[in-house]
Amino acid sequence: MSPVGLPPGFRFHPTDQELVDCYLKRKIHRLEIELDIIPEVDLYKCEPWDLADKSFLPGRDPEWYFFGPRDRKYPNGFRTNRATRAGYWKSTGKDRRVMSHSRPIGMKKTLVYYRGRAPHGIRTGWVMHEYRLDENECEDSSGIQVPTTFPAYYDNALFRT
Numbered sequence: 001m002s003p004v005g006l007p008p009g010f011r012f013h014p015t016d017q018e019l020v021d022c023y024l025k026r027k028i029h030r031l032e033i034e035l036d037i038i039p040e041v042d043l044y045k046c047e048p049w050d051l052a053d054k055s056f057l058p059g060r061d062p063e064w065y066f067f068g069p070r071d072r073k074y075p076n077g078f079r080t081n082r083a084t085r086a087g088y089w090k091s092t093g094k095d096r097r098v099m100s101h102s103r104p105i106g107m108k109k110t111l112v113y114y115r116g117r118a119p120h121g122i123r124t125g126w127v128m129h130e131y132r133l134d135e136n137e138c139e140d141s142s143g144i145q146v147p148t149t150f151p152a153y154y155d156n157a158l159f160r161t
Contacts, residue, residue, distance in 0.1 A: 021100055023065075026104065038065045039056050046084065049115050092112050107132050109130045
């Protein structure tokens, strides 16, 4: 379902804290998000150049937001499968904390898309930021721990060209 009735000039540029606290946390806890503006897409089954068509926010803005399930590389492992048909997403740098009121609420990972197969892939200009909740944030309002594995766990990703 795509959003309707957005005002002229509407821009969606949430901060890292807003993405984790207002969108990702609500999605994981299965709470209503006021404006259905972030679609659910299996990011690792799509090439980055095909994602613009899947965004609920059409336009010239080169940033798209998606909820996506984590795809495990091995059934019993924790490694994430980030391969697509034409390439793969490679993690760059260290994960960074997302803070709210001086406490960590999540982590942000930066990934770059490479065409081809590792280790001989060719770096492209596609960049994705992947967000995940801090384990302490996975507890719902009733004090029950929400599972942090697929399908209840989502990564919120931001794509930029």
